[in-house]
Amino acid sequence: MLNRRRMLALGATVGGAMALPLVRAAAVGAQQGEPPHRGYHVGRRTAATAVRADVTPFSVRMPVPPVLRPASSGPAGDVYRIPVRAATAEILPGVRTQVLGYGGGFGGPTIRARAGRPVRMVYENTLDAPVNVHLHGGHVPAASDGHPMDLIQPGGSRAYDYPNTQRGATLWYHDHSHGTEAEHVYRGLHGFYLIEGEDEAALRLPAGPYDVPIMLRDSAFDANGELIFFGDPAERSTFLANGKVQPYFPVAARKYRFRLLNAGNERVFRLNLGGVEMIRIGSDGGLLPAPVPVTELVLASAERADIVVDFGRHPVGTRLVLSDGTTPVLRFDVVAQARDTSRVPDRLRPMPSFPAAAVERDVAMSFDLSGSFPVGLVNGRPYDPDRVDFQVKRGTTEIWRVINADTIGIDHTFHMHLAQFEVLDRDGAPPLPQDAGLKDTVHVPPGGSVRVRATFTDHLGRYVYHCHYLEHSSIGMMGQMEVIA
Template sequence: MLNRRRLLAAGAGVGGVMLLPFTGLTPVGAKDVKAPAQKPRRFGARGTATGVRPAVAPFSVRMPVPQVLEPAHRTSTADVYKMVIKPAEAEIIPGVRTPVLTYGGQFVGPTIRARTGRAVKIVYGNRLDTPANVHLHGGHVPPVSDGHPMDVIQPGEARLYDYPNTQQGATLWYHDHSHQMEAEHVFRGLHGFYLIDDEAEKSLRLPTGAYDVPIMLRDIEFDANGELIFFDDPANRTTILANGKIQPYFPVAARKYRFRLLNASNEHVFQLNLGGREMMKIASDGGLLPAPVPSTELVLASAERAEIVVDFARYPVGSQLVLSNGSTPILRFDVTRTASDDSRLPDVLRPLPALPAATVVRDVAMSFDLSGAIPVGMVNNRPFDPARADFQVKRGATEIWRVTNADTIGVDHTFHMHLEQFRVLDRNGAPPLPQDAGLKDTVHLPANGSVRIQVTFTDYVGRYVYHCHYLEHSSIGMMAQMEITP
């Protein structure tokens, strides 16, 4: 059996204008995207801290909704934002200030609401004392703006990211992806929502505005002083947060709500339920499903998203519905009032795109090398090397990848592909599971599990990574590169 502690041991014009408010920060140009490799960081120095479960009265704090960031500037074709990456303190435990890392000073970073067909440009300035960057998880973006693990923003520098938003509406998120630091940076708070609204969905009349609520779920571990413990067994992260709060409540009206659920944990699988009550799943990682799917449980592995509609009009005012992870309460919905409701849940949502014929079949196996003193993550028996491209992919090609959890030590993985959404064809040779439905960019691979996925590489060329999204695994090598060529 694997010892977990041993495992842990292992646009120029716009940019020039927007960099000006970042006093003391130096812009990074497109020609400078390949930053020097960071020095290897050894994981495992847990120190003397012992994890404790905070004594917080259940459902005594209201769940906040992350602030929607307003553009600093608008052009005829793009919304332009600026954001600082900086340390801060967050009141996760009531009355306790916990040191965290943030985008924009917020423990759940500000939400960016983009629109299909309208570009977003974001200038990030790094005020940390370590390199950092930003990956738009699920985003279809050019390589220079993908947040490649080696494309970092050095301390005191700033950088422009350009997101064309040519994809359909979806719940995406942004997080740090600086190599060997991604696990700790995301654990300490470098994460936020990026929501793409789509004109093509307006006629569906799904819940909008205050009734369209993103909810980030994640696990965490504190010491007795309320500070975060990162260098420990992930199984000890037994405190669950909903939008940065412990067991909060959220008042709702007796009407339909659209909840956008994200598992932002480094290494956790949620089994979500409303105590047997029905949830209507309407979307996966990459956007709407063909039709709503009734469910009483949602399985959500690290980095996966699901959108659900819950109709609280079914319950009288005064009702309380608890969202739980198995039998562990996470969040309580309190039906506090009546409200008019002109939204609906149509029987048909959005057809999935056709699957072109695949011309290439590839195998991807994720595993650990435990032969040395420090575990090493591997893809196809090789650890990540930024100088090496493992697959050469032709732009426009459709491929089938068979992705396998090749470990023999009972460890889970999740697989994430940058750039493109994919479809899950089968799992362990059998039909896909409910959580595999729709357009995906991340898929769960339990021990001895395998999936076949089909993906079309549409337009961009350049290098992108694919990796295990248990971030402690990718940070010690469980990552590889594909190079898309004309």
């Protein structure tokens, strides 16, 4: 079938192409007497054989990412410091796997920021390869966006300033170093960044220990328990919830808010609780206008959804399994009674109004498969950091028609930096349920199109837009816009 063949081509072949700059970095480090790559295999050119993880289902508790405390706080805001490190993590029970981590863990600590209060993030790169950090969904100045060519060199550090002048939302931060972002994110350079608005506290949604971020992703492991990157992405069939394989999570008989993130490089999750109702309350850009009851939740790569599950409807001893289709991912165990004063009100947060669009554009994502290596294209051209594809006037609203010009079974997700957008339609038909609310990432199936509307407000400078199947953006499926006065 074409699907498997193209996945192998766009996984192993793309991975080999992406390894080249890091292989050169390894050689330089070796000449200087430094340990090559400090324990992770960025130079591997051939794929190992993926094996089924030998894990007893629901035998390990799902951890909750720790909330990082500011290194300092003052009237000007909060300052956080995070080293970027190579480390090992116990993803499979009893096995240490080589990973990359913000702070040294597989998945970084959670940042809980307040809307309107600035944050400065200072990252120190202890690796021997360049990295950077993008706040996915953040409305930030261009110098702090984590542009793919703005790198933190080995031994260096960089400060990113986030004004948090946007509505409360579930965002995330991850590596965006061009050509290496796919491997870096796959090996663990990802974490939650939660902006909390005052309006949410007034709604009395589940909060504190009952507000739980859950990062979902796929992985593949070799016989030694190491992550396989340069292989067929279709074989990444081991699903992780907060870095664990098929964990359980004990809950009280009350309402919980779960902030779900699909951090997989190339994956669409179709999540269900075995027919049990989930109340969707938020999307990429924060709360929806009103809660939406669902029994299935579709999340493509980089998309987020906030849901509320009322375990108070189930007796103690109940076990509910969150599955991707029929594949179990995570089990919730109702273990105790609890007092619950939270609620899900009928109205959450109205959508912002968008002015009339001044410009309409087409953005077509596709592959050139004619050469020895695939090349990602946007509007027929691969990414060039010296080229500006669109000039956008500050303060204007635009409508973009995003097209998946590949028709042979290749999916894409489209991500726009700087601005959140509204999905207007799909192929001229009404949006899908997963398109509701403010978005920054949207799934575009083969041959399909999605129209989105965004307003570009106060920040000037260059920002990228790209496919968020990270192997695709890594080899050119990315464009660049410049916001001008």
